[in-house]
Amino acid sequence: MALIEVNHLKKSYGDLEVLRDINASVNEGDVLAIIGPSGSGKSTFLRCINLLEQPTGGEILFNGTNILDKQFNVMKYRQQVGMCFQRFNLFPFMTVLQNVTFAPIQLLKKDKDEAKTEALSLLDKVGLMDKADVYPSSLSGGQQQRVAIARSLAMHPKAILFDEPTSALDPELVGEVLNVMRDLAKEGMTMLVVTHEMAFARDVASHVIFMDQGYIVEEGTSDEVFNHTKNERTKAFLSRFTS
Amino acid sequence: MQVIQNLDPGKVMQELFPKLMGSALRMVLLVTIVSFILAILIGFILALGKVSHSKVLHGIIGFFQEIIRGTPLLVQLIYIYYVFPLLIEIFAYWFGNPDYNCRISSTVAGIIGLSINYGFYISEVIRSAIESIDRGQTEAALALGFSPRQAMFKVVIPQATRQSIPVFGNYLMTLVKDTSLMAYITAPELLQTTQAYISQTFTTIESYTLVAIIYLVISMLLAALLKLVERKMSRSKR
Numbered sequence: 320m321a322l323i324e325v326n327h328l329k330k331s332y333g334d335l336e337v338l339r340d341i342n343a344s345v346n347e348g349d350v351l352a353i354i355g356p357s358g359s360g361k362s363t364f365l366r367c368i369n370l371l372e373q374p375t376g377g378e379i380l381f382n383g384t385n386i387l388d389k390q391f392n393v394m395k396y397r398q399q400v401g402m403c404f405q406r407f408n409l410f411p412f413m414t415v416l417q418n419v420t421f422a423p424i425q426l427l428k429k430d431k432d433e434a435k436t437e438a439l440s441l442l443d444k445v446g447l448m449d450k451a452d453v454y455p456s457s458l459s460g461g462q463q464q465r466v467a468i469a470r471s472l473a474m475h476p477k478a479i480l481f482d483e484p485t486s487a488l489d490p491e492l493v494g495e496v497l498n499v500m501r502d503l504a505k506e507g508m509t510m511l512v513v514t515h516e517m518a519f520a521r522d523v524a525s526h527v528i529f530m531d532q533g534y535i536v537e538e539g540t541s542d543e544v545f546n547h548t549k550n551e552r553t554k555a556f557l558s559r560f561t562s
Numbered sequence: 563m564q565v566i567q568n569l570d571p572g573k574v575m576q577e578l579f580p581k582l583m584g585s586a587l588r589m590v591l592l593v594t595i596v597s598f599i600l601a602i603l604i605g606f607i608l609a610l611g612k613v614s615h616s617k618v619l620h621g622i623i624g625f626f627q628e629i630i631r632g633t634p635l636l637v638q639l640i641y642i643y644y645v646f647p648l649l650i651e652i653f654a655y656w657f658g659n660p661d662y663n664c665r666i667s668s669t670v671a672g673i674i675g676l677s678i679n680y681g682f683y684i685s686e687v688i689r690s691a692i693e694s695i696d697r698g699q700t701e702a703a704l705a706l707g708f709s710p711r712q713a714m715f716k717v718v719i720p721q722a723t724r725q726s727i728p729v730f731g732n733y734l735m736t737l738v739k740d741t742s743l744m745a746y747i748t749a750p751e752l753l754q755t756t757q758a759y760i761s762q763t764f765t766t767i768e769s770y771t772l773v774a775i776i777y778l779v780i781s782m783l784l785a786a787l788l789k790l791v792e793r794k795m796s797r798s799k800r
Contacts, residue, residue: 369705371701371704371705394707394708394709395707397704397705397706397707398706398707401705401706402702402705404698404701404702404705406698408696408698408699408701408702409702410699410702410703410717410721411721412720412721412724421706422706422707422708425708425712425716426706426707426708467702470706471706474706474707
């Protein structure tokens with residue numbers, strides 16, 4: 320059974336149809352890259368998956384359960400599906416360490432010392448152990464995004480959604496974030512990544528979806544999408560990155 | 563000049579000063595502290611009502627806000643002290659209790675008036691602070707698994723509060739001075755005590771100068787205290 324399965328997903332704002340008929344399936348350990356031009360609905364698709372946007376049609380199955388059911392416990396579900404944002408959205412009034420321990424202590428009722436020990440090892444993993452006691456504002460964008468990844472990991476999610484995690488970064492800071500994500504992928508973390516980093520999508524993703532105007536235009540393994548592109552629009556889009 | 567020759571600051575210092583520094587000052591401090599705490603509480607409750615999605619709540623709060631902001635605080639205090647008890651007695655009469663005698667102490671009336679009035683002004687500060695917090699903060703909390711209510715109370719409100727503290731400080735300083743309006747509802751605070759003393763001794767210049775200096779000193783001490791608090795808060799801000 321797929322971990323996340325999306326069937327005929329639709330989302331519209333009034334008359335504006337952003338997602339028209341999205342079907343996708345993500346197995347445990349998959350890294351799904353979602354690519355496409357701006358305004359194609361990539362981010363909306365991702366945000367529908369953890370219900371930051373309420374879909375207007377279709378179904379999303381998590382371990383076989385439809386998360387759009389009225390009785391479905393959205394809060395518990397979101398604890399299992401982490402999210403990293405384009406603008407990091409760290410909590411500015413908490414130290415780096417507090418950012419990471421906040422949800423485990425509050426939601427999982429973890430013991431403070433235990434949460435701290437674990438947070439420090441996660442910060443070590445993203446290379447920021449020495450920044451544990453500073454406030455996010457003193458970090459670079461790349462460092463903030465790595466803290467955000469550690470914050471997600473602290474909840475032991477089954478999957479993490481990345482919404483253009485490197486788009487707000489200076490070019491020289493992109494690499495450090497992608498490296499952390501690459502390591503996560505190697506460890507078998509299930510990831511859905513909306514990205515403009517084609518090299519990352521090609522090298523790290525197990526599956527790639529190309530979206531345009533609210534539809535999935537092309538999908539397949541990264542080899543199929545990048546090296547044996549079928550659709551003309553995908554070709555045109557990719558050619559801008561490879562030239 | 564006759565007036566200058568008749569000045570007697572020594573007498574005022576000996577007779578009025580101890581009175582002011584005793585029960586009058588205690589009353590000012592008590593009313594200020596209690597009203598300020600209540601005003602902030604009321605401010606938070608009203609602000610949460612304003613950012614809620616309930617149209618009914620918006621309507622009710624908006625209606626009372628118009629009244630509170632559209633009438634002078636002095637009139638409100640007088641209304642609470644003199645008119646409210648009468649209205650309550652009328653209601654009591656209607657509901658078959660004609661002998662009910664409603665009295666409200668000037669201190670309580672002052673606290674009620676000041677805390678409601680300041681509560682409405684402070685609620686605007688808190689509301690705009692809440693709305694200024696980036697939507698991404700709420701989304702990040704939701705994405706971690708917090709409920710909308712938890713996201714509001716644990717992530718948004720702490721930030722909005724930090725942002726509002728300097729403005730709270732300003733309101734606290736005006737609140738101290740506005741307690742003097744209670745002189746008009748017979749509360750024996752600094753101004754009323756001074757006026758009572760003047761009516762017996764005719765030491766107008768010395769007495770009012772003394773009371774002005776006392777308010778000034780209170781304000782300066784408060785300002786220094788607020789600066790300290792602000793500095794402490796900003797260290798942990800960002």
